[in-house]
Amino acid sequence: MNDEFYYRGLEKAKQKDYAGAIEEFNRALQLTPYFAEAYLQRGLAYYDSGVIHQAVSDYTQALNFYPDSVEANYCRGLARVALKNLPGALEDVDRAIRLNPHHAAAYNLRGIVRRKQGYIQDAIANFKKAAELYLAQQDKENCRLCLAKIKQLQPPEKQIVSPQNSQITPIISTNEYFKQLLEKAEKGDTRSAIADLDWVLQADPQDAQAYCCRGVVRCKMGNYQGAIADFNQALQLNFHDAVVYRNRGKARSLLGDNQGAIADFNQALQIKPQDALIYVARGNVYRAIGNYLDAIQDYTQALQINSDDAQAYYNRGIAYTFLEEMQHAVADYQRAASIYCEQENWENYHQVLNSLKKIQQSSPESKQQKYNLLRQRLLRLVGGYWEIAQKLIEQQQNYHPGMSQEWYLQKVIDDLERDRGR
Incomplete structure (x- = not known):
């Protein structure tokens, strides 16, 4: 009778009726409490319905009865990645590979874990091994996906490292990789940066830092609603970094949500109170709503943190012009122009000079x-x-x-x- 419940559970899971499948597996386990395969299948149903902790519990129970189950080890590793338990996930996937050295999906999962841990070279070696196994199994689509992951992880100046020469020491960290993508976007190659980040998120939809990075690039492209969606996703995945709030605040201000932007900047400053960029960004919003005194206060705070912030000088100069404090405005414009000149930032240099010229040419009549x-x-x-x-x-x-x-x-x-x- 327990087999009947078990097979009915499999059928309901196949139809994506996960609640019904779990109920059938429950009945099977009431009759046969040592039914390892039923625990495994119920764990899969829990995983597919988003109840990850319960899935891990069922996989563990299955392994208690059948510790050499390749599938149970692999599935628990996959669930542990979702729970951000990377050391536990690595133990599971290593055991699955020892039990079955030809398990392509396990190598792919180990590549994801190693990339998240920052060991990029080791991740590449695992993705390469997975691609070779998928190719041998004539699974061209998964093979192509693994090769794409290798391409987006591999630094341009390096060649793909063979598994035999793979070392645990990383070539570049994950943070450095995302920094490279942001630099690519800064140089104008935003489409390529977005494509790379899409690959990262296809490989690991739980990568909060990738969502944050893609949000920044989308801001540069003018896709502010898409950027906000990415920042929201990063926050939902518990990536509560000041850079998320700062950039979401910028996007909200550009969409006209000034009060929401200020709330984000306030949150960012609670996390990182010595970030001059946040003060400048909040000052810009204060200036936009006509609160020039608070804007000047924020620009001044930014300059106390970084006395060479040309943008803070220039924006404070603009605020002073609205208050008709032309002497202060001229001083700030001149300081901003000097810094831009030293940096050879000619576009901003000429913009400041034009603003300075307008003040100096204003009517001197009494x-x-x-x-x-x-x-x-x-x-x-x-x-x-x-x-x-x-x-x-x-x-x-x-x-x-x-x-x-x-x-x-x-x-x-x-x-x-x-x-x-x-």
């Missing part, structure tokens, strides 16, 4: 200077929010129509200073 000074005083009184100042000016225009702009500015200033007891 009337304009007076208006600018009044506007600057009023902005300070309302915390840098010109929208508030504009509403106060409009109220005075309604009460006292026909007066000059300078008169309205002075009237609002006088009223605010009187109310504050100045």
Whole structure:
């Protein structure tokens, strides 16, 4: 009777009715508690339905009864990878290969584990062995996938290392590999970088760092919604790195979600409070919503961390121009231009010079200077929010129509200073 339940479970699993399959296997095991194959198949059903911990428990139970089961060792290794238990996964896959040296999928899985551990050369050797076995089995599709993994892992200047010469010491770490892909994207080859990252994620859909890296590249391509989806996936896989929040914040700001962007930058700063890039990014959002004083504070904080940050000087200069503090703006523009010149970053150098030229060519007439000074005083009184100042000016225009702009500015200033007891 237990065989009947077991075979019904296999049929339901084949139809992807995993809950029904688990129920049938439960019945089989109630009749025969030592039925190793039923534990294995129930573990597969649990794995396919996403209940990974329970799958590992069933594979372990199967191995207690049948420790030389190649499939149970391989399946537990696969599940342990999903649980990020890489040492345990490596033990299982090593045992599966010892029991069956021609198990192509086991070599492929060991390649994935070694790549995640940062041992790229050893990963390549395992993918190569898997490709050879798949080819011998006339499984051309899996062979092609293994060769593609080798290609995207292999540094351009290196040749593929044969298994006989494979060493445990890695050629490059996983972080260095992703850094190479980001450098490729920075040089404009974003399509190739995306293709490489797609291969990584096809090989291991649980690679949170790859999602983060692909999100950064998608941002460079202007695909901000796709980038946010990748950053969300990285966070769901518990990759709570400051770079994820910082870059998701940038993408959200570019889509117009300024408050969401600020929330992301705040989260990033809790993780990495000495990252100047985060302060500059948050300062840009503050500036975009008209909060110039907080923007200046963030740019200043970034410069305390990195005094040679040309972008922080330039952006702070822009914020100062909105507050009509032209002397400070000119000083920041000049400092930014000097740094860009030293870096031979000519595109940004000329952009700063153009901004500096516009300030220097502004009208020196006393009337304009007076208006600018009044506007600057009023902005300070309302915390840098010109929208508030504009509403106060409009109220005075309604009460006292026909007066000059300078008169309205002075009237609002006088009223605010009187109310504050100045």
